[in-house]
Amino acid sequence: MKVLIIGFGNMGQTYASSFTSSGFICSKDVIVLNRSEVEKKKRFSVEKSNFYTEPSKSIFDVDIIILAVKPQDFLTLASSIKPFVTKEHIILSVMAGISMQSIQDKFDVNKVVRSMPNIPTQIGQGMTVFCASSDIDRKDLFIVQNLINTTGKSIYVDKEEMINAATAISGSGPAYVYYFMNAMVESAIELGFSTSEAEFLVGQTFTGAVQLQNRSKESHQQWIDKVSSKGGTTEAALAIFNKYNLNDNISEALYAANQKAIELGV
Numbered sequence: 022m023k024v025l026i027i028g029f030g031n032m033g034q035t036y037a038s039s040f041t042s043s044g045f046i047c048s049k050d051v052i053v054l055n056r057s058e059v060e061k062k063k064r065f066s067v068e069k070s071n072f073y074t075e076p077s078k079s080i081f082d083v084d085i086i087i088l089a090v091k092p093q094d095f096l097t098l099a100s101s102i103k104p105f106v107t108k109e110h111i112i113l114s115v116m117a118g119i120s121m122q123s124i125q126d127k128f129d130v131n132k133v134v135r136s137m138p139n140i141p142t143q144i145g146q147g148m149t150v151f152c153a154s155s156d157i158d159r160k161d162l163f164i165v166q167n168l169i170n171t172t173g174k175s176i177y178v179d180k181e182e183m184i185n186a187a188t189a190i191s192g193s194g195p196a197y198v199y200y201f202m203n204a205m206v207e208s209a210i211e212l213g214f215s216t217s218e219a220e221f222l223v224g225q226t227f228t229g230a231v232q233l234q235n236r237s238k239e240s241h242q243q244w245i246d247k248v249s250s251k252g253g254t255t256e257a258a259l260a261i262f263n264k265y266n267l268n269d270n271i272s273e274a275l276y277a278a279n280q281k282a283i284e285l286g287v
């Protein structure tokens with residue numbers, strides 16, 4: 022199987038290195054089309070001769086085309102590559118906010134997969150939510166999911182609007198985690214820890230808590246109950262979270278992210 026990755030920024034590079042390092046695709050079968058020349062140090066996962074800055078018929082002799090440009094660059098890209106895209110190609114888009122219908126219309130193609138990855142894909146720990154047009158058969162879908170899974174885990178959704186919801190949860194999610202971690206680091210420093218100690222303490226607390234929960238059958242609430250004993254320290258902290266309705270605030274924030282994803286979509 023051959024893939025053409027269009028756009029060799031964060032996502033394009035992540036995909037190329039995940040495909041090749043997992044052994045799912047050999048480096049000779051990964052072709053890259055990027056607007057500008059790609060720096061040498063970023064070329065490690067793809068063969069030197071497979072980088073292009075101009076579209077041409079020969080580089081489109083692939084099974085899957087991955088669209089990894091910024092959404093605002095999509096229209097310019099679409100007009101430059103349209104003559105080379107055929108109905109046999111499977112198009113996998115990671116572009117936020119560009120609908121499957123827009124992609125189908127722009128290229129006059131049917132087989133489109135739209136995905137929403139998140140930033141831990143860079144280390145093979147990503148979460149990707151994806152949907153597919155009705156012309157993608159089970160075999161194609163299986164191949165695409167295997168490709169995506171080289172960057173972490175994935176779930177398939179039937180309804181395209183769930184991609185907006187995924188953007189609000191897993192797409193933006195790492196930033197929410199860092200926000201909470203940052204607030205805890207600041208508090209730890211105020212309580213007397215050095216910056217490096219505070220970062221270590223908070224980082225390991227998150228890692229440990231997530232891994233523990235992943236290895237158990239207990240729900241988040243059950244783990245909260247286990248940690249907080251009556252009249253204890255955890256309960257004192259949780260009482261403040263509840264006093265300020267943190268739960269509702271989080272829910273409102275994620276709703277806003279979902280609304281924004283809908284608004285930005287085309």
Ligand SMILES: NC(=O)c1ccc[n+]([C@@H]2O[C@H](COP(=O)([O-])OP(=O)(O)OC[C@H]3O[C@@H](n4cnc5c(N)ncnc54)[C@H](OP(=O)(O)O)[C@@H]3O)[C@@H](O)[C@H]2O)c1
Pocket residue numbers: 027028029030031032033054055056057089090091092094097098101115116117137138139140192
């Ligand atoms: N980063 C993430 O964590 C993340 C998560 C979810 C979804 N996404 C989506 O992934 C897409 C890519 O994001 P990114 O962070 O990888 O962006 P990025 O780092 O800015 O990379 C975009 C790349 O596209 C290239 N490009 C632009 N127009 C082109 C054209 N006409 N032909 C060929 N290449 C072109 C750019 O080339 P130059 O080198 O010339 O600028 C650049 O290398 C976006 O649509 C974004 O919504 C990203």
